[in-house]
Amino acid sequence: MRSLRQLGLSLERIRSALSRSDSLRPIFEAQLAALTTQARQVETLRSRIAALLDGHTAESLLSTLELMSVYESYFTADQLADLRSRAAELGTEAVEGLKASWLELVGQLRRHMADGTPATDPRVAELSRRWDALGAKFTGGDPAIQAAAQRSWEENRSAISTQIEWPEDDGLVDYVNQARAAR
Template sequence: MKVGELAAATGLTVRTLHHWEERGLVVPSARTHSGHRVYDDGDVRRVYQVVALRELGLPLDAIGELLVSGAFGAVLAAHLEQVDTRLAALQSLRRTLAGVVERLRHTPDPAPSDVLRLMDEVSRVNETFAQYFTPEQVAELQERRTDGEATAAEWPGLIEAVRAEMDAGTDPSEPRVQALAARWAELLAAFHRGDPELGERLNRMRTENAAEVSAAGGPDQAMIDYIGRTGKVG
C-alpha cells in the first residue's frame, strides 16, 4: 500500500505516518520509481504494534526499543487486556446507571448512596482517558484546557452553526461554511499545537466514544464528515 492507502485503512493521518517514519518506528519497505512510499504486510503489522503500544501509554522512544525485540504476541496480549479493562469499566457503569434510572421511576431524587456510587463509577471510566494518552500528554491537555477556556467557549456556538448549515443542506463549498470550517481548523490547531501524535489520539478517542461525545454536545460523525468535505479540516 502507498501511504495514503495505509492512512485510510488504519484511520491514521499521513502526517502521523511520516512522523513515525522520521522516528524510525515504521519505515516503508520500498519506494516506487517516482519516490512514493510502499508498505508491505510486515509494515502494516508494525503500524498496529505502534498503535497498540501507544494506547498502553508508552512513549515513542520506549516503543522503538520494544519493537526491536519483535515481541508481537506480547503486544497483542497487552492490548487485549487493556480493551477488557475498558469494557469492564463501561459495563459496570452501565449497570449502575440502569439501576439508578429504574429507581428514579419511583422517586424524584436519587439516594445519596446512588450518587456516590455513580461518582465512583464515572471516576473509573475517566481513568480510561489516560489509556489514550501518555502521562505527559494528559498533563499537557489539562494545561491547555485551563489556558484555553476562552477559545474552548467558542466550540458550542461553532458546532451549532455548522449543524444549522448541514441541516439546511448547504454545500460545504459555500463561503459561509468554508469560514466556519476555517475557524474549526484554527481551534483544533490551537488545541493540539501542531502535534500530529496528540491530534491523532484526540481524534481516535472521539471516534471510539462517538455516542458519548455527541450526547455531551460534541460533533457526531455526520458533522465530522460534512466539515471534512470543506477541505479545511483534515
C-alpha cells in the same frame, strides 16, 4: 541492615550490595529515582481525584472516570500532561471562552447542515478553518495529539458524546472533515 530495609530496599538487594565491595550510592540513587516517580504518580492521582470531586455528582463521577479511561488509552501520559498544562496556562476564564466559541461554531455548522449547505461551500470551509484553529488552542497544533483525539472520537463516539452532551450520530464531525478535505 535494618536501616537499609527501612529505606525500602529488598533483602535481596541489601544482601547483594553488602556482598560487593562497591558503594551503596547507585542503589540509593535508583531507589530515590523510583520514589520520585512514585511521588509524581501519587500527586497526579491526588490532583485527578480532587478535580473529580469538585462539583461532580456520583453519576457524573462514573461518567468522567469512564471518559478518562478512554483518553488514557489513546493519549500518552506526556500528551495528557501537555493538554492539562495547556488548559492551566490558558486559565479557567479563557477555557470557558473557548468552549463558548466552540458551541457558537457548532451551532453555525449545524444550521448549514440543516439547510443542506454543501460541505464544499466557502462559508463552511471557513467554519472548518475556525474549528481547526479552536482545536489547536487546546492541542497546541501537535499532530500526534490531534491524531489521538481523532482516533478517540472515531472509536468512542458514544461515550464521548454522552460526556460532552453531543448528539452521537448527528454527522457534524464528518461534515467538518468533508469541508476540511475540500479546502
